[in-house]
Amino acid sequence: xxxxxxxxxxxxxxxxxxxxxxxxxxxxxxxxxxxxxxxxxxxxxxxxxxxxxxxxxxxxxxxxxxxxxxxxxxxxxxxxxxxxxxxxxxxxxxxxxxxxxxxxxxxxxxxxxxxxxxxxxxxxxxxxxxxxxxxxxxxxxxxxxxxxxxxxxxxxxxxxxxxxxxxxxxxxxxx
Numbered sequence: 001x002x003x004x005x006x007x008x009x010x011x012x013x014x015x016x017x018x019x020x021x022x023x024x025x026x027x028x029x030x031x032x033x034x035x036x037x038x039x040x041x042x043x044x045x046x047x048x049x050x051x052x053x054x055x056x057x058x059x060x061x062x063x064x065x066x067x068x069x070x071x072x073x074x075x076x077x078x079x080x081x082x083x084x085x086x087x088x089x090x091x092x093x094x095x096x097x098x099x100x101x102x103x104x105x106x107x108x109x110x111x112x113x114x115x116x117x118x119x120x121x122x123x124x125x126x127x128x129x130x131x132x133x134x135x136x137x138x139x140x141x142x143x144x145x146x147x148x149x150x151x152x153x154x155x156x157x158x159x160x161x162x163x164x165x166x167x168x169x170x171x172x173x174x175x
Contacts, residue, residue, distance in 0.1 A: 010113035022085035054090035
């Protein structure tokens with residue numbers, strides 16, 4: 001059962017939207033092996049189970065942003081339907097709405113993925129605190145070592161993408 005869906009596959013489908021870790025309805029539907037329309041239909045029938053902190057509907061701007069950063073959302077580009085995003089609690093609530101064996105097993109895997117993400121974030125924060133404590137404790141000769149370790153803990157800076165291809169210049173517009 002634990003190898004039903006690898007946790008790495010699930011964690012790749014978790015996004016941070018409005019400061020919350022969420023999964024989109026279409027990704028959940030694929031994992032549960034149901035149509036997105038059917039999943040949303042079940043949610044609408046049980047809407048009282050999904051308050052704002054369990055589920056949110058993306059705005060057009062948020063949807064467009066997802067389409068821009070993820071190639072797998074290209075099919076949403078011209079859709080007029082705004083997708084739903086479910087928080088960890090909303091996904092847990094889905095297990096009550098979708099009662100198939102597959103939905104229950106997939107939900108267990110999703111909960112494990114969220115727990116793993118939390119552990120990773122806590123470990124990184126604990127590691128940073130320990131390094132800062134060691135930095136204060138030991139003398140100045142280790143400053144370079146501690147700076148190098150801190151740089152490794154920081155996310156890499158986003159590099160500007162270079163434009164590839166030919167450029168056409170308009171000769172009639174000279175300065």
